[in-house]
Amino acid sequence: MTILAPQVSVATVPVPYRVAGCSTESADTATIALEPVGSPLPAFTPGQYAMVYAFGVGDIPLSVCGIDGDRLTHTVRSVGATSRALWALRPGTKVGVRGPFGTAWDLRSASGRDLLVVAGGIGLAPLRPLVHGVLAAPEHYGQLNVLIGARTPGDLLYAEEVRRWGALVTVDRPDAAWTGDVGVVTALLDRAAFDPPRTTAFVCGPEVMIRAAARELAHRGVDPGRIRVSLERTMHCATGHCGHCQLGPLLLCRDGPVVTWTQAQSVLSVREL
Amino acid sequence: MADGGAPAVIDKAGLDALIAVLLGRGRTVIGPTVRDGAIVLAELSGGDELPYGWGVELEAGRYRLRGRADGAGFAHSAGPQSWKTFLHPPRERQWTAERGADGELAFSEERTPPPAFAFLGVRPCDLRAIEVLDRVLTGGPHADARYRGRRQRAFVVAVECTEPGATCFCVSMGTGPAVGPGYDLALTEVLDHEGHRFLVRAGTEEGEAVLAELPQRPADPATRTAARERVAEAADRMGRTMPPVDLRTLMRDTLEAERWNDATARCLTCGNCTMVCPTCFCTSTEDITDLTGDHAERWRRWESCFDLDFTHLAGGGSVRSSPRSRYRQWLTHKIGTWHDQFGSSGCVGCGRCIVWCPTGIDITEEAHALNAERAAAGQPR
Numbered sequence: 001m002t003i004l005a006p007q008v009s010v011a012t013v014p015v016p017y018r019v020a021g022c023s024t025e026s027a028d029t030a031t032i033a034l035e036p037v038g039s040p041l042p043a044f045t046p047g048q049y050a051m052v053y054a055f056g057v058g059d060i061p062l063s064v065c066g067i068d069g070d071r072l073t074h075t076v077r078s079v080g081a082t083s084r085a086l087w088a089l090r091p092g093t094k095v096g097v098r099g100p101f102g103t104a105w106d107l108r109s110a111s112g113r114d115l116l117v118v119a120g121g122i123g124l125a126p127l128r129p130l131v132h133g134v135l136a137a138p139e140h141y142g143q144l145n146v147l148i149g150a151r152t153p154g155d156l157l158y159a160e161e162v163r164r165w166g167a168l169v170t171v172d173r174p175d176a177a178w179t180g181d182v183g184v185v186t187a188l189l190d191r192a193a194f195d196p197p198r199t200t201a202f203v204c205g206p207e208v209m210i211r212a213a214a215r216e217l218a219h220r221g222v223d224p225g226r227i228r229v230s231l232e233r234t235m236h237c238a239t240g241h242c243g244h245c246q247l248g249p250l251l252l253c254r255d256g257p258v259v260t261w262t263q264a265q266s267v268l269s270v271r272e273l
Numbered sequence: 274m275a276d277g278g279a280p281a282v283i284d285k286a287g288l289d290a291l292i293a294v295l296l297g298r299g300r301t302v303i304g305p306t307v308r309d310g311a312i313v314l315a316e317l318s319g320g321d322e323l324p325y326g327w328g329v330e331l332e333a334g335r336y337r338l339r340g341r342a343d344g345a346g347f348a349h350s351a352g353p354q355s356w357k358t359f360l361h362p363p364r365e366r367q368w369t370a371e372r373g374a375d376g377e378l379a380f381s382e383e384r385t386p387p388p389a390f391a392f393l394g395v396r397p398c399d400l401r402a403i404e405v406l407d408r409v410l411t412g413g414p415h416a417d418a419r420y421r422g423r424r425q426r427a428f429v430v431a432v433e434c435t436e437p438g439a440t441c442f443c444v445s446m447g448t449g450p451a452v453g454p455g456y457d458l459a460l461t462e463v464l465d466h467e468g469h470r471f472l473v474r475a476g477t478e479e480g481e482a483v484l485a486e487l488p489q490r491p492a493d494p495a496t497r498t499a500a501r502e503r504v505a506e507a508a509d510r511m512g513r514t515m516p517p518v519d520l521r522t523l524m525r526d527t528l529e530a531e532r533w534n535d536a537t538a539r540c541l542t543c544g545n546c547t548m549v550c551p552t553c554f555c556t557s558t559e560d561i562t563d564l565t566g567d568h569a570e571r572w573r574r575w576e577s578c579f580d581l582d583f584t585h586l587a588g589g590g591s592v593r594s595s596p597r598s599r600y601r602q603w604l605t606h607k608i609g610t611w612h613d614q615f616g617s618s619g620c621v622g623c624g625r626c627i628v629w630c631p632t633g634i635d636i637t638e639e640a641h642a643l644n645a646e647r648a649a650a651g652q653p654r
Contacts, residue, residue: 009382011415012367012368013367013380013382014368055370055372056560056566056569058558059558079587079589080587081587092376094372232586234586239414240413241409242555242556242558242573243554243578244555244583246606248610249610249613249614254413254414270528270529272592272594273528273592
């Protein structure tokens, strides 16, 4: 006889996951791999996020930066109490995970088109599984350009992988060994080979960078409905009930984090909305 | 839903019987009663606790009880509380977690059975507010199971509004003073030379069953007419109005209006308006542990968008750091973007936010001022 576990709402109550691996990305940033202890959550899609709970501390939204079967990977930067606890995790520790939540990049809608990936800082994390998806089936897409901005060379995420992608990288503050570009990521657009009307862009990073990149892309002729940006606001519940993540008409936990520039343009042009 | 069969008439003894019947059915009866100088919503054990003979005087930033010679029990408008206190409680545990000696985590969803409430004296505006909360908390892809449990078990006795307050504007919002759908029983209080009585209609089968247990008589034409007239008169005595324009568009057109500075000069960002609002639903989560460190709990408590921390991003500060942006968020959400998010306005015209604002900021006055500023700027309606 099978004893059925009571129905639990995975949207509200975390499911136990085990830290299967962790790697240091930079002084304040780490990537953790999580595997389900028992039943896994429903499948995640690139662009979506999980609420990851550090025992007794709290949970925060973290985009998936890698999906391998039931194994989820997240890159976390230590900026607050919960992110610090997650950043400091060691293999074997158990955490709680809720999800999947939010909208996805929707790579499928870009089939046959040129792809432009623009990332700033930790904004590269949610874009990583998107790039993986393209590289797994390059015949479905046109030209892929990955443009990355980082604060310093030491802050560049997934440095080894980024090199293999052939990404263009720029930094705000070079160190003595840096021979690459210095400056904002939008300056790299001149060196990317893409045909604006045939291009779908995927953008994530600090809001000021998203605004600058999306405006520039629209100016160059990329359809605003084909510019997909991933936005960030405070989230407590992730289920559309707590109200924290509002951005004008959007509840970003539900209507985002990935939205089109058509949706985002007007709300991001009002200060403190 | 049953259409209620024939209306009946009950008197004050019938209302006593109604409370007794609801208690007898195992329900916790919540209704208006006088306490601490206000008409509050509290657990009732009998009809004598209802606020017979009490009315209220309302103005922006002002609430006073006043005696009524006519002995009416429901001739008072909204008090400081609303039904959200019971359906969407100020603090609630969502789950607990245990960490075993091996480091394994076990999470347990909160499973205390929801109380079986009977709400007595739900105003038409507040009935619509409950509908709004239903859409917010159970209408999306993730339903709040605990809210839904309380809501589905609740028995609603609505009372039509015959005495609007000076801060009321339900007519502008289309939510009253006549009762809309969603009640189990609806009452209309009638006081005239024929006595103090209530016209009663049932809206559901359970409502019919409860009504059948009460001492009653069939509704006579005079009582029906009197009830209809009193509600119609109430519609003509609204203390406030909203500008007769599409408020959603008005909010969209005036995000950078000068008027926000004026309102913000008076706003203390105390959050009172959000606490008394029958539809403001925002919450924050709190995680706690006990002294062993191996037992953790997740709690949810009411939160206000006026709190500086409401939009705090670790490492990024608060998105809405100015009081102006926080007042604007509250008002534009309430009557504007609520439509985009949940398919209706978030305002039901109850006037609580006007009454309980310590500086008397009036949502209707602000909307009129924004409308005037837009008109002066020549923007299309």
